[in-house]
Structures are given as C-alpha cells and as structure tokens.
Amino acid sequence: MPIVSLDRLLKHASDNRYAVGAFVSMNIEIVQAAIAAAERQNSPVIIRIHPDSRQITSFEAITAVAKLLGGKACVPVGISLDHGNTLGDTVDAIRAGATSVMLDAAEEPLEENIRRVRQVVEVAEPLGVLVEAAIGHMEHGAVQTADDLADVAQSVKLVRESGATILAPAIGNVHGSAHGETKATPDLAIDRIRELREATGVPICMHGGSGTPREQMRQATKAGVAMVILFSDIITAYNTELKRVLDENSIGIAIIDALVPAQHAAQAVIEEKMVDLGSAGQARAFNEWLTKSSA
Numbered sequence: 001m002p003i004v005s006l007d008r009l010l011k012h013a014s015d016n017r018y019a020v021g022a023f024v025s026m027n028i029e030i031v032q033a034a035i036a037a038a039e040r041q042n043s044p045v046i047i048r049i050h051p052d053s054r055q056i057t058s059f060e061a062i063t064a065v066a067k068l069l070g071g072k073a074c075v076p077v078g079i080s081l082d083h084g085n086t087l088g089d090t091v092d093a094i095r096a097g098a099t100s101v102m103l104d105a106a107e108e109p110l111e112e113n114i115r116r117v118r119q120v121v122e123v124a125e126p127l128g129v130l131v132e133a134a135i136g137h138m139e140h141g142a143v144q145t146a147d148d149l150a151d152v153a154q155s156v157k158l159v160r161e162s163g164a165t166i167l168a169p170a171i172g173n174v175h176g177s178a179h180g181e182t183k184a185t186p187d188l189a190i191d192r193i194r195e196l197r198e199a200t201g202v203p204i205c206m207h208g209g210s211g212t213p214r215e216q217m218r219q220a221t222k223a224g225v226a227m228v229i230l231f232s233d234i235i236t237a238y239n240t241e242l243k244r245v246l247d248e249n250s251i252g253i254a255i256i257d258a259l260v261p262a263q264h265a266a267q268a269v270i271e272e273k274m275v276d277l278g279s280a281g282q283a284r285a286f287n288e289w290l291t292k293s294s295a
Helices: 007-015 030-040 053-057 059-072 087-096 110-127 152-162 191-201 215-225 233-248 254-276 282-295
Strands: 020-024 045-049 075-082 098-105 130-135 168-169 204-206 225-229
Touching: 007 020, 007 075, 007 130, 007 225, 007 282, 020 030, 020 075, 020 233, 030 215, 045 059, 045 225, 053 059, 053 087, 053 168, 053 233, 053 282, 059 075, 059 087, 059 110, 059 191, 075 152, 075 254, 087 098, 087 110, 098 110, 098 233, 110 130, 130 152, 130 254, 152 168, 152 191, 191 204, 191 215, 215 225, 215 254
Parallel strands: 020 045, 020 225, 045 075, 075 098, 098 130, 130 168, 168 204, 204 225
Antiparallel strands: none
C-alpha cells in the first residue's frame, strides 16, 4: 500500500491505546528489517530518518527504499524525520516524502523553541505534514530528574503558539546510547504523560524507547504515547551480528554474508518491540478503519 500519512497512523494509535514504533534507519538493511518485521507482526511501522545519515547518503535514497517496500507491503508504513536541527533539514525531509518532521530546539529557551518550530509549521502545515516539537531535558544515557521533565504549562504554550502537532517531551525516558554512553533504565513518569496528552491535545512521541521494560511501555501507551523512537536496541543487535560474522571470516568476505544475518538480528528485535508497543496485530484494524473513514 502507499506510504501512509502520520496523522492517520497516530490518530488510530491514540484512539486504540497502542504506539507505533519509529525505527531510526540509517541504512537500507534497517529499513528492510523494519518493514519485514511489520509484515510478520501485522503491525503499522514508521521509518525514521536522521540528518546524520546524509554523511553517506541522501534522504531521497533512504525514503525511496521505504516507498518501494511500503508499496508492496500489506501493512501501513510511514516516514518521519528524527531530530531536525534546522529548517533546511525539515524541508529536505518533506521533499523526500516524510509526512512528519521534528525540529528539535528543546535545549533553547522556550520562546526561541516556539519561534523555530513555528517556522517549520508555516512550511509544513499547508502540505499536510505534521511537526514534532521537543521540550524538557533529555541528556543522552542519563536518568532524568524531576526538574528535567517537561512542564505541562510550558508544553501547552509550546504547542499552542508554535502550531506543533506532535509533542516529544522529557517524561523519564532515557535518550539514546548512540554516542557511546551506557544507557540507564528508564523510569517513565506515567502521570506526567497523561497530563501532557490531556492538556496539549496532541499525540505524545517518546524518544529513547530502547531498554524500556515492557510493562512501563504498555503503561505509557495507555497514558497517551502514540509513537516511540527506537534505535539503540536495534542497532546493537545489528552491529553485534555484523561483528561476529566479520570476526569469524577473512577480510575478503563478501559483505552480503555479514549483512544478511545482521538484518535478521535487527528484525527479530524490532518484532519484539512491536509486541511491547501493542502495535502487533493492529495493521488489519488500521486498514479497515482507514477504508471506512475514507469512504
């Protein structure tokens, strides 16, 4: 089926109290693993592209693979931008086919955060593209303190004055270990998630989903998390298997012999995450709902 807009994906997830996994994909193998996992688990899936990937490829190259495989899949596939730093990042992602983009200005003063997100909204809104804003302090690898959590009143102000349609707040999540950190176990502030969802009226996106215990994840989806960004657990499985095969063979090994098991290892972890998120088994229900709502 064609690539599905994230407004549809997140509405269905919010209404049915599950979350869609957004898997950060910096190479073709992770895109393939995510869509294959979605097919196996009958789950919606989001391919999340990151500005860092442009060091070796383009947004268009990654999204072309997602569009090709998504077009052949029976499950809904979305495309989204992770951690855009500039207006240019978001425009490039929209041109490549993303139907949601993130402008991450969480570490800026609130008024500057609002101003920068509003710039993106002015470009994206006429195109039907959702805009994700971030708020609160999410240090990589570290457990958040109460002071780090997203403030409800400030979050409402950010959403209302910027026009953001997705909120990525600090909610006790532990953000990434991609920079070499040892990642702590998350301690999600479930009540804060519920307050933020009710007060802002927009879907909540949880970053740093890797390492979150299943019960916490399920409580978070019931409280209002509709999208979860996942990278560390998936790329760790991929890299571990890649390294194992390379270490066991000569330097002249055909790289495909390492990439195939690495992709399969990533797919196995992605399937587990879909179960944790409650999205496994939801693709058929989504497709039926989409057909009815479009009639």
